[in-house]
Amino acid sequence: MSSQPGTIRLAVIDDDSGFLRVLARRFEAAGWEYRIVSSSLPPDELVAMKLNALLIDVSLLGSLGWEYLERVSGMLPDLGVVVCTQGSTVAQRVRGLRLGADDWIAKPSHPEEVMARIEAVVRRRRRSRPRAETGPMVAGELEVRADQYQAFVADRSLGLTRREFELLQVLAEANGRVIEREEIYQRVWGYAMAHGDRSVDVFVRKLRSKLTKLSPSWQYIHTHFGVGYRFEAEPVAADAPAAADLDATAAGDGAEPDPVGVTTDNGAPQRAAQTG
Amino acid sequence: MSSQPGTIRLAVIDDDSGFLRVLARRFEAAGWEYRIVSSSLPPDELVAMKLNALLIDVSLLGSLGWEYLERVSGMLPDLGVVVCTQGSTVAQRVRGLRLGADDWIAKPSHPEEVMARIEAVVRRRRRSRPRAETGPMVAGELEVRADQYQAFVADRSLGLTRREFELLQVLAEANGRVIEREEIYQRVWGYAMAHGDRSVDVFVRKLRSKLTKLSPSWQYIHTHFGVGYRFEAEPVAADAPAAADLDATAAGDGAEPDPVGVTTDNGAPQRAAQTG
DNA sequence: GCGAGCTGTGAAAAGGCTGTGAACAGGCGC
DNA sequence: GCGCCTGTTCACAGCCTTTTCACAGCTCGC
Numbered sequence: 001m002s003s004q005p006g007t008i009r010l011a012v013i014d015d016d017s018g019f020l021r022v023l024a025r026r027f028e029a030a031g032w033e034y035r036i037v038s039s040s041l042p043p044d045e046l047v048a049m050k051l052n053a054l055l056i057d058v059s060l061l062g063s064l065g066w067e068y069l070e071r072v073s074g075m076l077p078d079l080g081v082v083v084c085t086q087g088s089t090v091a092q093r094v095r096g097l098r099l100g101a102d103d104w105i106a107k108p109s110h111p112e113e114v115m116a117r118i119e120a121v122v123r124r125r126r127r128s129r130p131r132a133e134t135g136p137m138v139a140g141e142l143e144v145r146a147d148q149y150q151a152f153v154a155d156r157s158l159g160l161t162r163r164e165f166e167l168l169q170v171l172a173e174a175n176g177r178v179i180e181r182e183e184i185y186q187r188v189w190g191y192a193m194a195h196g197d198r199s200v201d202v203f204v205r206k207l208r209s210k211l212t213k214l215s216p217s218w219q220y221i222h223t224h225f226g227v228g229y230r231f232e233a234e235p236v237a238a239d240a241p242a243a244a245d246l247d248a249t250a251a252g253d254g255a256e257p258d259p260v261g262v263t264t265d266n267g268a269p270q271r272a273a274q275t276g
Numbered sequence: 277m278s279s280q281p282g283t284i285r286l287a288v289i290d291d292d293s294g295f296l297r298v299l300a301r302r303f304e305a306a307g308w309e310y311r312i313v314s315s316s317l318p319p320d321e322l323v324a325m326k327l328n329a330l331l332i333d334v335s336l337l338g339s340l341g342w343e344y345l346e347r348v349s350g351m352l353p354d355l356g357v358v359v360c361t362q363g364s365t366v367a368q369r370v371r372g373l374r375l376g377a378d379d380w381i382a383k384p385s386h387p388e389e390v391m392a393r394i395e396a397v398v399r400r401r402r403r404s405r406p407r408a409e410t411g412p413m414v415a416g417e418l419e420v421r422a423d424q425y426q427a428f429v430a431d432r433s434l435g436l437t438r439r440e441f442e443l444l445q446v447l448a449e450a451n452g453r454v455i456e457r458e459e460i461y462q463r464v465w466g467y468a469m470a471h472g473d474r475s476v477d478v479f480v481r482k483l484r485s486k487l488t489k490l491s492p493s494w495q496y497i498h499t500h501f502g503v504g505y506r507f508e509a510e511p512v513a514a515d516a517p518a519a520a521d522l523d524a525t526a527a528g529d530g531a532e533p534d535p536v537g538v539t540t541d542n543g544a545p546q547r548a549a550q551t552g
Numbered sequence: 553g554c555g556a557g558c559t560g561t562g563a564a565a566a567g568g569c570t571g572t573g574a575a576c577a578g579g580c581g582c
Numbered sequence: 583g584c585g586c587c588t589g590t591t592c593a594c595a596g597c598c599t600t601t602t603c604a605c606a607g608c609t610c611g612c
Contacts, residue, residue, distance in 0.1 A: 080400075090386040097392040102400055103379060110366040116373040124356075124378050124400050161588060177423045199590070201570060208571095225569070225598060226438040227425050437599060475601070477559065484560095501609060502558070 008122055010034040011049060013041065013056040014084070022111050030115065043068075043075050047191045052122045053080035055114070057107070058096065066099060073100020075192050080121035084114060137172055140218040140233030142211070144172055153214040160210060163188065167203050171221060171231035180228035204229060284398055286310040287325060289317065289332040290360070295383070299331075302387050319344075319351045328398045329356035331390070333383070334372065342375060349376020356397035360390060413448055416494040416509025418487070420448055429490040436486060439464065443479050447497060447507035456504040480505060 010027070014020055015038050027034045035049070039060065046054065054072065058065035073081055083096050086107040093104045102121045105114060137144040143152045149165050151158045160168065166188045171179065181200045185193035193200075204221055211220050222230045286303070290296055291314050303310045311325070315336065322330065330348065334341030349357055359372050362383040369380045378397045381390060413420040419428045425441050427434045436444065442464045447455065457476045461469035469476075480497055487496050498506045 090389050094386075094388050094392040097389075097396045102396050103393075110370075112370050113366050113373075116370040117379075120373045120378050121400070124397070163589065178425050197590095198570090198592090202572090202590080205571065205573095223570070224425055224438075230424070439600070473601090474559090474603090478561090478601080481560065481562095499559070 008032045008034075008053060008118065009049070009051045010053045010055060010118065011041070011046065011051050012036045013039070013054070013060060015060060016057070016107075019107070019111075023114065026111050026115060043072050046072060046079070047076065050190065051076075051079055053082060053118050055082050055084055055118060057085045058083055059085045066095065069096060069101055070099045076190075077186060077192060078190065080118065080124075082114075082118055082121055084109060139172060139175070139231070140220065140235070141215045142218070142220060142233065144169060156214060158210045158214055160207070163203055164207050164210070167200070168207055168231075171229060174231065176230065176232050178224045178228050178230040184228065200229075284308045284310075284329060284394065285325070285327045286329045286331060286394065287317070287322065287327050288312045289315070289330070289336060291336060292333070292383075295387075298387050299390065302391060306391065319348050322348060322355070323352060327352075327355055328401070329358060329394050331358050331360055331394065333361045334359055335361045342371065345372060345377055346375045354401060356394065356401055358390070358394055358397060360385060415448060415451070415507070416496065416511070417491045418494070418496060418509065420445060432490060434486045434490055436483070439479055440483050440486070443476075444483055444507075447505060450507065452506065452508050454500045454504050454506040460504065476505075 008030075010032055012020065012023065012034060014036070020036055024034070024036070056069075058069060061068050069081065069083070072079065081101045082103045082105065083101045084105045084107055088096075088104070088106065096104050102124075103117050105117060136146070141153045145152065146169065149160075149162065151160055151165065151168055167184065170184055170187045182193050184200050185197065189199070208221055211218075217236050219234050219236050220231060222232060222234075224230055284306075286308055288296065288299065288310060290312070296312055300310070300312070332345075334345060337344050345357065345359070348355065357377045358379045358381065359377045360381040360383055364372075364380070364382065372380050378400075379393050381393060412422075417429045421428065422445065425436075425438060427436055427441065427444060443460065446460055446463045458469050460476050461473070465475070484497055487494075493512050495510050495512050496507060498508065498510075500506055
């Protein structure tokens with residue numbers, strides 16, 4: 001994500017020096033950012049490298065190769081994983097692909113084909129994420145400017161940190177849709193969420209705090225209990241007597257909420273036992 | 277409606293009858309929806325098929341294969357394209373991959389590997405875009421939006437909880453069919469129902485309550501005594517005499533709209549005119 | 553018509569999820 | 583080094599959801 005749109009960030013786990021030398025020359029000619037690693041790298045470090053793709057000879061890891069493949073693929077669902085190894089059986093290839101590899105190439109192999117396959121894997125990932133950025137996004141009083149990594153209300157900056165802004169951007173881009181925590185985490189942090197991680201909640205709270213401070217009469221982030229969060233600018237119903245805020249999806253764009261009981265009774269009609 | 281989440285919709289463009297026969301058997305065993313096409317299909321028709329993946333032997337199309345590959349990939353960025361053909365050179369494979377193919381397999385090839393590679397292609401595509409899959413479902417006044425985990429009547433949210441929504445979705449997806457409690461439980465809760473569990477009944481009641489509140493003139497969930505439940509939007513018989521406050525309980529007076537006890541199934545319990 | 557079994561209904565108990573404040577750790581500039 | 587900023591982790595409180603229970607009404611077989 002940090003590099004230019006067309007560039008590929010790649011790590012290579014292999015030890016075939018001749019193969020590596022040829023590949024390296026071509027990677028450089030193509031302007032790819034690559035790093036060659038001789039042994040298995042802890043998945044955590046792979047996370048930190050913010051890669052697009054991983055080219056790996058699983059035979060280096062012996063029998064641990066399968067587990068490694070599975071862990072890396074599970075932890076980095078967005079990473080393109082291409083296995084390039086010598087002398088594999090159909091069963092091995094099927095197993096590797098099912099464990100999460102995106103492609104499996106037999107060695108020896110022409111470097112141009114290796115690159116074309118890596119490109120195909122990365123392209124597949126990228127084109128399914130057509131972010132139509134460019135113009136600033138506006139919702140309610142809020143203006144999100146991707147080019148500045150910042151959001152504004154009446155030209156006053158919210159003072160968002162990087163993570164806060166990325167979270168806001170992910171939520172706002174899916175305008176109106178509910179996004180589950182796992183997906184939010186995946187898209188903001190770049191890797192799979194550990195079970196029990198509350199980071200998303202904490203950042204939602206920080207975001208809400210800053211949003212409320214500069215735009216108190218609007219509500220932007222809605223909680224969907226047991227599911228995730230949804231972004232949609234809604235005017236806050238200030239006159240509502242009680243228990244008004246949940247996920248009512250009012251059609252409200254006008255100044256005042258519709259008196260047709262839009263926001264009133266929706267989420268938890270059970271608490272107030274209605275005797276009758 | 278289109279297909280279950282895990283299923284793959286696939287078109288095969290090939291003419292190798294032996295290969296096709298073997299593949300077909302495996303596709304069916306795996307529950308994939310597939311269609312075999314002998315010649316090149318206009319890309320427009322491919323669009324209409326709402327496919328996940330396309331398996332194609334480009335040699336069928338001769339020199340037009342390249343152009344076809346490019347057009348299909350360009351027109352359907354979400355489609356996984358796997359080429360499976362005999363006797364290709366490195367240059368051809370590179371060209372095909374660069375034109376938009378996601379994978380290129382040499383023929384002859386083990387069907388299991390073909391499937392694993394198709395799966396890998398589709399999996400990669402799904403991970404990065406799990407949304408925008410299902411359009412909203414409409415029945416009567418009700419609109420079920422999967423992307424919001426919510427249902428609406430006249431753009432007003434029912435305020436369904438997660439379980440309530442999932443129950444509604446399971447019922448609505450089987451439009452018109454009666455589903456047994458065991459199956460409902462299995463599909464919503466994900467595991468087998470314990471004997472004597474009343475959870476499904478309780479949630480049906482909650483669902484009915486919320487449906488009736490916002491859409492009182494329709495009935496959506498019908499009980500089939502001794503069997504299960506059936507979803508179908510039906511207008512409530514308005515000719516009932518004192519129908520003002522009946523909504524709370526479908527319990528009945530003699531003229532209730534749903535002739536329930538039908539273990540003998542009468543697919544259409546609609547009553548044209550029952551005057552008391 | 554009667555009884556057994558099934559379903560509807562209301563409410564309370566149990567469990568899980570989210571909001572919240574604050575402490576802790578790492579990075580960066582001064 | 584020191585202080586500030588950012589991001590992460592933790593514990594607790596509160597609320598919502600789900601489950602469970604008891605009872606009443608309804609169907610169906612006899």
